[in-house]
Amino acid sequence: MKSAKPLRANERIAWDGVKLHGSGFLVEPHRALALGLEKIEGISAHIRPYRNGRDIQQTSRNLYVLDFFGLSEGQVKDRFPEAYQHLLLHVKPERIQNKRASYRDNWWIFGEPRRELRPTLSGLNRYIATVDTAKHRVFSFLDSNIIVDDKVVIISSDCAFHLGVLQSHLHVTWMLAQEVRLEDRPVYAKSECFDPFPFPDATPAQRASIAKIAEALDAHRKARLAAHPQLTLTALYNCLEALRAKRKLTDAERDIHDAGQVSILREYHDKLDEAVACAYGWPANLPEADIIARLVALNAERVAEEARGHIRWLRPEFQAPRDTRRAVQAEMAVDGAGADTTRQWPKEAPAQYVALRAALRGPPASARDIARRFQGAPRRADQLEAMLQTLVALGQARHLEDGRYTE
Numbered sequence: 001m002k003s004a005k006p007l008r009a010n011e012r013i014a015w016d017g018v019k020l021h022g023s024g025f026l027v028e029p030h031r032a033l034a035l036g037l038e039k040i041e042g043i044s045a046h047i048r049p050y051r052n053g054r055d056i057q058q059t060s061r062n063l064y065v066l067d068f069f070g071l072s073e074g075q076v077k078d079r080f081p082e083a084y085q086h087l088l089l090h091v092k093p094e095r096i097q098n099k100r101a102s103y104r105d106n107w108w109i110f111g112e113p114r115r116e117l118r119p120t121l122s123g124l125n126r127y128i129a130t131v132d133t134a135k136h137r138v139f140s141f142l143d144s145n146i147i148v149d150d151k152v153v154i155i156s157s158d159c160a161f162h163l164g165v166l167q168s169h170l171h172v173t174w175m176l177a178q179e180v181r182l183e184d185r186p187v188y189a190k191s192e193c194f195d196p197f198p199f200p201d202a203t204p205a206q207r208a209s210i211a212k213i214a215e216a217l218d219a220h221r222k223a224r225l226a227a228h229p230q231l232t233l234t235a236l237y238n239c240l241e242a243l244r245a246k247r248k249l250t251d252a253e254r255d256i257h258d259a260g261q262v263s264i265l266r267e268y269h270d271k272l273d274e275a276v277a278c279a280y281g282w283p284a285n286l287p288e289a290d291i292i293a294r295l296v297a298l299n300a301e302r303v304a305e306e307a308r309g310h311i312r313w314l315r316p317e318f319q320a321p322r323d324t325r326r327a328v329q330a331e332m333a334v335d336g337a338g339a340d341t342t343r344q345w346p347k348e349a350p351a352q353y354v355a356l357r358a359a360l361r362g363p364p365a366s367a368r369d370i371a372r373r374f375q376g377a378p379r380r381a382d383q384l385e386a387m388l389q390t391l392v393a394l395g396q397a398r399h400l401e402d403g404r405y406t407e
Contacts, residue, residue: 017148021111024090070389120156128155136237164214168276
């Protein structure tokens with residue numbers, strides 16, 4: 001396994017979640033409402049649902065987090081004074097004692113806000129997440145508005161095909177072979193588990209089949225957990241493990257089985273494993289040693305391919321957007337950049353950012369003003385606001401005192 005090398009095809013897709021460095025960033029739902037959630041325009045981009053590993057695998061605390069990445073201290077104070085005062089009282093006293101200057105000086109922002117991660121999620125309604133240290137390896141979709149901590153690995157893709165391949169027995173076997181463990185629990189280290197992993201070169205029909213099963217699997221788990229709040233992902237997969245071991249279920253396990261419909265869960269996993277093996281062109285019942293040998297060999301093939309310039313990007317519109325960028329820039333050069341011109345809002349995230357930057361070359365404008373220049377732009381102003389703030393954080397735009405933006 002040490003011979004497997006990272007693939008360019010997978011680069012900039014797997015990330016760790018944020019590190020807060022201050023428990024005061026977290027608030028309960030009633031406190032989030034008191035700080036202006038659902039009342040103050042634009043605040044929903046900054047008071048967002050928060051999950052850590054236990055929230056995902058066990059029972060969620062349903063906490064919110066105050067995320068002001070991209071805003072200066074003065075902007076937070078002027079636009080969201082209630083939230084600013086909360087941070088002033090509950091975060092600043094701890095952070096100004098920190099020895100690291102960046103943590104101390106930028107006390108209103110997470111210690112590790114994951115600057116590079118944020119653009120990878122722009123334009124996605126959901127992403128794939130897995131808890132890095134867990135007894136059972138589970139991948140699931142989370143709403144893109146949810147912020148996760150650094151004990152959760154984010155896969156910046158909304159593609160159910162990607163979810164299905166990652167959740168398959170083939171990928172889990174690959175992950176376990178890395179032998180990264182914390183005590184008795186395997187750890188999903190993205191540099192070892194994701195970056196070198198060769199996805200199958202599936203046909204459109206195979207991709208559609210895997211995506212359909214993965215969507216159904218993810219929906220089934222979410223539906224059972226929603227219907228039975230006492231259930232957890234860990235309990236479901238403990239029960240599934242017992243079924244596969246052909247062990248007689250205890251009374252408690254039988255209750256979990258019935259409430260969680262674990263036999264149906266097992267059926268989805270079996271179908272998914274068969275579909276993914278088919279996409280690789282391999283038998284579905286390969287011994288684990290053969291799975292690893294074939295994946296290592298495929299990794300070597302892909303490394304050689306990439307050296308020759310052939311890269312099987314997982315998200316080409318994000319990872320290799322040059323052609324998209326040229327097309328959008330050419331269109332804008334023809335149409336002109338006047339504020340009165342209405343253009344079609346691009347479908348892909350990289351092209352959306354190019355369009356925003358071009359729009360900012362005109363007179364300063366608010367998010368709502370810019371949205372009016374594009375047909376099909378996000379209806380919610382806070383969505384465009386968040387994209388503009390990302391450009392500000394990257395040094396590609398300026399946020400003026402009156403709330404407008406310019407290049």
